[in-house]
Amino acid sequence: MATRALLAVISASPSRCFISSSRIKIQSSVSSLSLNFQQHSRKIHRIARSYSSDTDSSLLQPPDVSRLAETARISLTPAEIEECETKIRRVIDWFGQLQQVDVNSVEPAIRAEMDGGNLREDSPETFENRDSIRASIPSFEEAYLKVPKILNKE
């Protein structure tokens, strides 16, 4: 039975922490432009593990798709998990080539350089089209978004 709840924004992927026990599996390379990851793959994982002094190297493991899907709040069928596992491992291995780049003392860029100071004042505004905004809500009752229960008895 669904209960009514006033919904503060709840992110669908709230947690970012997981530990995987899967083994590293080296996948075959594809013919692509620059990417030759097969020959670099073992090295990459080694470098990735030793990369960060504030990271426990044992945590850098290839992806556990079931765990990731739970973290990202996406239900997957067993067939999807299998398919994703193969594809994601190949891509993550390929990402590994970034570990070979010397980025010592390079500042990260969060986006292109741009003029700043364009933030608008943080003040509430009333929009005219409230009814059409509400019309988009799949389950709505009176002044509330309606969702299933969010508290477990145990």
Place this chain on the structure above:
Amino acid sequence: MLSTLQPPRSLSLLPLRRFQSSRPIVSAAASSSSTISPPQSQILTTRRSLLSGETTAVEIAKSYLSRIRLTEPQLKCFLHVSENVLKDAEEIDQRIAKGEELGPLAGVLIGVKDNICTEGMPSTAASRILEHYRPPFDATAIKKIKELGGIVVGKTNMDEFGMGSTTEASAFQVTANPWDLTRVPGGSSGGSAAAVAARQCMVSLGSDTGGSVRQPASFCGVVGLKPTYGRVSRFGLMAYASSLDVIGCFGSTVADAGMLLHAISGYDRFDSTSSKQDVPEFQSQFLSVDHFESKPLKGVKVGIIRETLEDGVDSGVKSATQEAASHLEALGCILTEVSLPSFSLGLPAYYVIASSESSSNLSRYDGVRYGNQVMAEELNRLYERSRGEGFGGEVKMRILMGTYALSAGYYDAYYKRAQQVRTLIQKDFKAALEQNDILISPAAPSAAYKIGEKKNDPLAMYAGDIMTVNVNLAGLPAVVLPCGLVEGGPSGLPVGLQMIGAAFDEEKLLRVGHIFEQTLKGSGFVPPLLANVA
């Protein structure tokens, strides 16, 4: 103005008029008769014919709607065609009749990528999770277009949420390339590019996170313009990777793409990353070919990016790019080769950043506030089932990859490192653009490939983005315009040249692009689908 196609004709059998079957590798400059006149701006032609009374907005709209009806069963460019096109056109005609002032886009028929919000009109980003969603507001770009008299024809097909390079990742349909119906139009803005190529609309809007305007422009033989990051408000563009996303423009000429960009540019208080930089009047750059000097680009310094012509690029694409460079030299440009040492790092850095940002951005699709909901007994199950049933395979994969890259203990090794690589890329571009006015490269390593060819091989598909992703990482403007044809399909396949400029210097890009286009011998990239009705 194109005339209306007549229904009984079989489109796939339409005879080719403009380009005969190509030799193994052939550039437009070398392939066809020089008697073909340079391509004409659809926006300016429309304006002239409306103001002179030669035709009406309704007549023009009917002609385009008729072409859509005829070609759409094979092309599938549109997810939704507006039911208000004729009504909007009538309003323009009434304004003309009353002698009222016309906006610069009056009567211009515009296709809009389905990830750009249009009030009351379906806007799904080609995703099941937003099937039937009709936004309660217009994106700022759409609002501006409507204020200037533009008519939204409909919403164009795309890879779901912009994640793909072929438009095959749409949840609803696969769009075909007008040059060869067995090939992809590119992506993710494949519907917008193919619709302009097939003259189903005059211009269109797309979005470009890693090349999603430029690569389909190249595959479909149209002009694709990616503005500087911040030039156009992203308000109402469904976010994929916010640090990279821009709304871009398609046209059959550089002038059309430039005038559409002018219409949608400028600061918007609803997007704090939109820029307050002045938007110059680009139109003065679009002189008629009769007014060109003998060396109209004399002294313009052009750097050809060495890394974009190395192994892995099709020989036909290389030849077309080199011939385009020669054409620029003939116009007076000073050509040099430049090297961007960080070039090959852009691709993995881009996919780390884009996946990571998408995993955060797409968390808003939770089935609660809008979009499709799959009810469950418990809230987390509702999220999981709504997202599991609503998202397609590629979207799920990218969200999971991003979730992985942002996980505790992995963030520094992937996301932060990719951001550092972005700094290296920005520096390399800055140095190259201090020495040169513009940089050139191919728009993609190959011409359009077959539908299904790369669908199940993500790395092969990602590799096709190598020419374009760096430009997004650096936030620079770039224009892609057709420069030649390579063998393939019934009449050859178009190849695009990419021109990259300094931040907020779209004006120079458009000037060089326009002169290049207007002077390219045999220009007029019309797909065989339309060849005998132009």
